[in-house]
Amino acid sequence: MHQGVVQGMKRIPKPVKEQIKDLLSMHVGERRGSIVLILVLSVLGLWAISNQWFPDKGIENMEPLRAELEAWLATRDTAEGNDDLVALAEPFPFDPNTIDREGWRALGLSDKQVDGIERYMSKGGRFRTKKDLGRMYSIKPEQFERLKSFIQLPDSVAQKTRSEGAYGQRSFENNREEPTEERRSSTYERPVIRKVEVNTADTVALVALPGIGPAFARGIVKYREMLGGYHSLDQLAEVYVLKDKPDAVVKLKELLLIDTLMVRRIPINTCTVEELAAHPYARWKIAKPLIAYRAQHGPFKQVEDIKGCALIDAEVFRKLAPYLSVE
Numbered sequence: 001m002h003q004g005v006v007q008g009m010k011r012i013p014k015p016v017k018e019q020i021k022d023l024l025s026m027h028v029g030e031r032r033g034s035i036v037l038i039l040v041l042s043v044l045g046l047w048a049i050s051n052q053w054f055p056d057k058g059i060e061n062m063e064p065l066r067a068e069l070e071a072w073l074a075t076r077d078t079a080e081g082n083d084d085l086v087a088l089a090e091p092f093p094f095d096p097n098t099i100d101r102e103g104w105r106a107l108g109l110s111d112k113q114v115d116g117i118e119r120y121m122s123k124g125g126r127f128r129t130k131k132d133l134g135r136m137y138s139i140k141p142e143q144f145e146r147l148k149s150f151i152q153l154p155d156s157v158a159q160k161t162r163s164e165g166a167y168g169q170r171s172f173e174n175n176r177e178e179p180t181e182e183r184r185s186s187t188y189e190r191p192v193i194r195k196v197e198v199n200t201a202d203t204v205a206l207v208a209l210p211g212i213g214p215a216f217a218r219g220i221v222k223y224r225e226m227l228g229g230y231h232s233l234d235q236l237a238e239v240y241v242l243k244d245k246p247d248a249v250v251k252l253k254e255l256l257l258i259d260t261l262m263v264r265r266i267p268i269n270t271c272t273v274e275e276l277a278a279h280p281y282a283r284w285k286i287a288k289p290l291i292a293y294r295a296q297h298g299p300f301k302q303v304e305d306i307k308g309c310a311l312i313d314a315e316v317f318r319k320l321a322p323y324l325s326v327e
């Protein structure tokens with residue numbers, strides 16, 4: 001009876017080609033599950049065979065295989081976890097030509113992807129259109145689609161039209177027709193960007209500007225607090241994260257405004273050594289002799305009087321004076 005049941009359950013096996021086709025047509029998750037199942041069954045099969053022929057060493061010989069399987073599963077789980085982290089990254093407006101490394105990471109790119117972009121930039125590469133970023137090998141298509149609407153670049157660059165010139169040669173802009181209203185509407189127009197006052201803006205307002213990532217924004221605000229406010233946009237070049245990025249500083253100066261009335265001034269006639277030394281332009285080297293000079297000669301009548309101190313040269317006075325008052 002048992003044999004009859006077995007015979008009744010026999011099925012004609014599919015050809016190998018059809019089995020492979022069925023495997024390839026599976027969903028990605030199903031294929032992964034099938035691969036894991038095959039690996040597990042293979043490990044169990046090898047373990048059973050080794051146990052039968054080498055009962056004393058079967059388990060020992062299977063340890064490398066088991067370790068390899070666990071390592072593969074751990075790598076897969078880590079990769080999927082990284083994908084989840086990337087998916088959680090919230091995009092923000094950015095210019096790929098000026099955004100810093102931390103900004104790229106905040107957009108969801110991995111260190112390896114950022115390395116590829118930085119190598120491209122270091123060799124003189126530039127992004128002129130949104131599609132230029134999409135052509136980077138390190139940028140996945142799904143990432144580009146997610147970031148495309150936040151890229152502060154045109155969709156395309158208008159090309160000069162060419163027409164026949166003298167002697168049948170091709171010449172540019174020769175007898176070109178005026179663009180129709182329809183063509184004008186299809187050309188790219190840069191969005192009007194409202195400038196931000198740097199002495200009152202928080203990091204959220206700064207990050208909303210093109211080309212300013214979280215690192216730039218935090219650096220600008222942190223140095224502003226140390227100074228007591230910016231009195232010149234040229235001071236942006238002194239921000240730690242911007243010291244070696246002159247192009248970014250030029251771009252930022254086009255996006256920011258300054259209200260010098262917001263600058264916090266130090267009362268030079270009543271401040272302590274500690275209060276003055278906390279300023280980046282004074283520190284202890286300037287604060288101690290300047291307070292000693294005040295104690296010896298009395299209160300300052302005007303800020304220019306600090307020049308009487310031997311350590312206050314023209315450069316120190318130029319930088320420090322906007323942050324002092326005699327009130």
